[in-house]
Amino acid sequence: MIRFDNVSKVYPKQSHPALRDVSLELEKGEFVFLVGSSGSGKSTFLRLILREERCTHGQVHVLGKDLARLSNWKVPQMRRQLGTVFQDFRLLPNKTVGENVAFAQEVIGKSRGEIRKSVPQVLDLVGLGGKEDRRPGELSGGEQQRVAIARAFVNRPKLLIADEPTGNLDPQTSVGIMKLLDRINRTGTTVIMATHDQNIVDQMRKRVIELEKGRLVRDQTRGVYGYQH
Amino acid sequence: MRAQFVVSEIGVGLRRNLTMTFAVIVSVALSLALFGGSLLMSDQVNTMKGYWYDKVNVSVFLCNKSDAESDPNCAKGAVTADQKKQVMSDLDEMAVVDKVTYESQDEAYKHYKEQFGDSPLASSLTPDQMQESYRIKLTDPEKYQVIATAFDGREGVQSVQDQKGILDNLFGLLNGMNWAARAVMALMLVVALMLIVNTVRVSAFSRRRETGIMRLVGASGFYIQAPFIMEAAVAGLIGGGVACGFLVVARYFIIDHGLALSEKLNLINFIGWDAVLTKLPLILATSLLMPALAAFFALRKYLKV
Numbered sequence: 001m002i003r004f005d006n007v008s009k010v011y012p013k014q015s016h017p018a019l020r021d022v023s024l025e026l027e028k029g030e031f032v033f034l035v036g037s038s039g040s041g042k043s044t045f046l047r048l049i050l051r052e053e054r055c056t057h058g059q060v061h062v063l064g065k066d067l068a069r070l071s072n073w074k075v076p077q078m079r080r081q082l083g084t085v086f087q088d089f090r091l092l093p094n095k096t097v098g099e100n101v102a103f104a105q106e107v108i109g110k111s112r113g114e115i116r117k118s119v120p121q122v123l124d125l126v127g128l129g130g131k132e133d134r135r136p137g138e139l140s141g142g143e144q145q146r147v148a149i150a151r152a153f154v155n156r157p158k159l160l161i162a163d164e165p166t167g168n169l170d171p172q173t174s175v176g177i178m179k180l181l182d183r184i185n186r187t188g189t190t191v192i193m194a195t196h197d198q199n200i201v202d203q204m205r206k207r208v209i210e211l212e213k214g215r216l217v218r219d220q221t222r223g224v225y226g227y228q229h
Numbered sequence: 230m231r232a233q234f235v236v237s238e239i240g241v242g243l244r245r246n247l248t249m250t251f252a253v254i255v256s257v258a259l260s261l262a263l264f265g266g267s268l269l270m271s272d273q274v275n276t277m278k279g280y281w282y283d284k285v286n287v288s289v290f291l292c293n294k295s296d297a298e299s300d301p302n303c304a305k306g307a308v309t310a311d312q313k314k315q316v317m318s319d320l321d322e323m324a325v326v327d328k329v330t331y332e333s334q335d336e337a338y339k340h341y342k343e344q345f346g347d348s349p350l351a352s353s354l355t356p357d358q359m360q361e362s363y364r365i366k367l368t369d370p371e372k373y374q375v376i377a378t379a380f381d382g383r384e385g386v387q388s389v390q391d392q393k394g395i396l397d398n399l400f401g402l403l404n405g406m407n408w409a410a411r412a413v414m415a416l417m418l419v420v421a422l423m424l425i426v427n428t429v430r431v432s433a434f435s436r437r438r439e440t441g442i443m444r445l446v447g448a449s450g451f452y453i454q455a456p457f458i459m460e461a462a463v464a465g466l467i468g469g470g471v472a473c474g475f476l477v478v479a480r481y482f483i484i485d486h487g488l489a490l491s492e493k494l495n496l497i498n499f500i501g502w503d504a505v506l507t508k509l510p511l512i513l514a515t516s517l518l519m520p521a522l523a524a525f526f527a528l529r530k531y532l533k534v
Contacts, residue, residue, distance in 0.1 A: 050445070073450065080447030090442060103439075107448035155446065 001159065001190050002026040002049060007058035009044050009214075017056070018044040020214040026192065028158070031185045033201050034194040035225060036211035042194040045211065046161055049192075050082065051075050063158060080108055083152030083160040083189075087167035089144045091136040097123065097147050098132035104151045118154055126150045126180055142173035146180065153184060160184060162193040166200065174200060198225040238456035239463060242432050249428040250464050253520070256424055257468025260417035261516055262475040265508050267410040269476070272504045274403050276344070277497060285330070285364040287376045289316065290387045293334070293360050302387050308361065312385035320363060325375050328366040334359040345498050360387060421468075425461050425520050429527040432457055440532060454528050461524035462517050469516020473509045480505045 002025070009019040019041045026032055034042050047053045048060050051067050060067045063081055070078060091100050098119055105115045123129055126146040136144050145165060152160060162181065166174035178200055185191045195201060201208060201224060208223030209216065218226065243250050291313065292303035320329050332340075337359035365376060373391045380386050433440065443453050484491050484499050491499050 076444075076447040076449045078447070079445065082447075084445045090438065092438060092442070103442065104446040107443045107452055108446060109452070151442075151446075 001028045001030070001063065002192075003059075003061040004048075005059040005061075007048065007055045007060055009041075009048065009053060010056045017214050019048070019055070019211075021058070022211075022214075022216045023058075024209065024216060024219060026190060028190055029185070029188050030190050031182070031204070031206040032190075032192045033204070033206055033208045033223070034192060034211070035196070035201060035208060039213075040211040041214040042211055043163065044214075046163055046192070046194060049159075049161060050079065050084065076108075080155060081158045083155070083157035085145070085148050085152050085160065085162040085165045087164040089136070089141075089148045089168075091144055091147055091151075093136055096133050096135055097128060097139070100136065100147055101151045101154050104154055108155065110155075122150045122154045125153070125183075127176075140173070141169050142176055145169065145173075145177055149177070149180060149184070153189070157189065159190045159192065162191065162195075164195055164197075165193065166195065166197050171199065178204065201225040235456055235459065239459050242436070242456060242460045243463065245435060246428055246432055246460075249424065249431060250460075253421065253424050253428055253461070253464045254468040254471065256417055256421035257465050257516055257520065258471035258475065260414050260421050261469055261472035261512050263410050263414035263417060264515070265472060265476045265512050266479070267407050267414060268508050268511075269480075269500060269504060270403055270407045270410065272500045274400055274407075276500055276504075277400075286367045286370045286391070287365045287373055288390045289320075289363040289365065289376070289380050290390065291316075291361040291363075292385055292387045293357065295358055296360070296387050300387055302382070303385075305384050308385035312383075313361070316363060316380065316383070316386065319379065320365065323375070323379070325367050325369060325372040326365055327368045330364045330366075332362045332364055334361055337362065422519075422523050425465075425523040426527040428464075429457055429461060429524045430531045432460065433528065433532045444533070454525070454532065457528055457532070458521050458524045461520040465516045465520030466513065469513045472512055472516065476505055476508065476512075 004022050004024050007019055007022045008017050010017040022041075022045070034045060036042050044053065048055055048067070049062055051060075051062075051070065054068060062078065065078060067078075092103065095103065101119050101122060102115045105118065110118075120129070120132065123132060126149050128143060128146050128150065131139070131143070136147065139147070145168075149160075149165070160181070165181070166177055169177065174197060181191055181193065182204070205222045205224075208218065208220050208226065210218035210220075210226065220226075291308040292300065292306070294307045296303040297306045317329070317331070320326050334356050338354070338356040341354065341359065367373070367376075377389045377391075380389050440453050480500075480502070482488060490497075
């Protein structure tokens with residue numbers, strides 16, 4: 001699904017690499033936590049998968065494709081198979097919940113019939129059935145994150161990338177979000193989640209990848225958060 | 230691509246940026262109106278030059294039958310075959326003469342018709358009212374006087390004309406105006422392009438949330454850029470339409486009505502509606518493509534895809 005071979009990333013005008021010689025592989029259907037302190041390279045790791053950045057050395061393969069050889073105009077096709085969720089939700093405030101989800105389908109040219117069918121379906125899945133006409137501002141943080149997850153999942157991606165999805169949420173709401181991500185994972189979607197939330201990592205007992213100053217320092221199946229900060 | 234989605238995005242974008250859009254429309258309209266005006270002015274100069282203007286330097290006009298009655302230079306009657314032969318051989322011997330062409334009455338009539346078309350003056354004319362002439366190209370255009378002293382007042386010669394001397398002052402003025410128009414046009418064009426680039430930048434910035442999401446869910450670069458490019462194109466096209474209207478109104482008021490130069494200066498052949506109308510598609514196409522291209526290049530800088 002995803003393979004990093006000796007990947008390093010040095011940003012222009014910076015002497016220290018954001019990632020150093022990282023090699024790892026993610027299988028289809030896995031649930032992986034990405035942990036590490038701020039500046040450890042988690043975001044760079046995710047941005048390389050999304051091909052928002054290109055690596056300086058090594059090779060990044062996503063869904064069987066070498067991203068270094070993927071031409072720019074093919075990147076959108078690749079991204080359609082990835083879903084992304086962020087800490088700050090990134091919803092459009094002037095669109096309703098339903099429109100926010102539909103937006104992800106409209107802009108890749110899905111037909112109206114298809115959209116009308118899949119939007120209520122995915123909103124039911126995330127537990128927001130019946131709230132299609134509400135606006136993001138009228139929802140709680142947890143609900144907004146569910147909308148964002150619905151939007152990321154509506155095109156049925158093979159991989160869901162979550163960058164601290166519970167970072168803005170209280171512990172109880174976070175548990176709800178994690179249950180939802182777990183359910184999405186059980187449909188066969190690979191999930192990779194960057195997080196600082198110790199409780200969640202310890203409870204879920206999934207594979208944990210830890211980065212420190214750009215190096216891969218731990219790759220543990222059924223791991224725990226593992227370090228104090 | 231869902232057309233309805235794109236159209237609504239364009240509408241939202243144009244309204245959000247109303248003042249900028251207005252500025253783009255005005256500057257595009259002004260620059261293209263000047264562009265069209267400059268083209269039409271060149272057309273006008275070409276229409277006035279006539280058949281011989283660029284080909285010869287001096288014309289020796291010979292007396293015809295009607296000149297014999299009205300013109301003191303031709304008091305001794307229309308030109309004879311011997312006189313013509315003499316003029317021709319004299320011309321051949323002169324060192325300053327590069328080339329001589331004889332224009333018969335029929336040819337003169339034909340060229341006159343070509344230039345003035347169906348004006349009332351031309352339609353009352355017949356070939357035997359035209360003058361025969363020798364059209365002369367000089368090795369040195371400044372040596373007009375040599376020909377004038379040699380043939381002025383000679384029997385059978387009605388007049389010797391420095392072909393360019395008559396019109397050069399007028400053309401100088403028109404050309405000057407033309408260059409001024411082009412300079413202002415170039416300036417307005419730069420202003421228009423800068424406004425478009427800025428509008429696109431503001432537009433891209435105010436919609437960065439949407440475009441960010443579009444990028445992440447895998448919308449194609451074209452799909453993300455299209456609303457911005459079409460926004461600029463629509464504003465440009467409106468400006469182009471205004472410029473077209475301006476040219477049509479200007480032709481109407483300067484030549485036909487209002488100033489009515491065609492009545493006051495009826496010896497000058499003015500450009501017709503066809504000259505104006507053929508410029509309009511060019512102006513509209515420019516008004517559509519130029520802002521679209523400017524937006525396209527601006528987006529490469531301000532919108533990461």
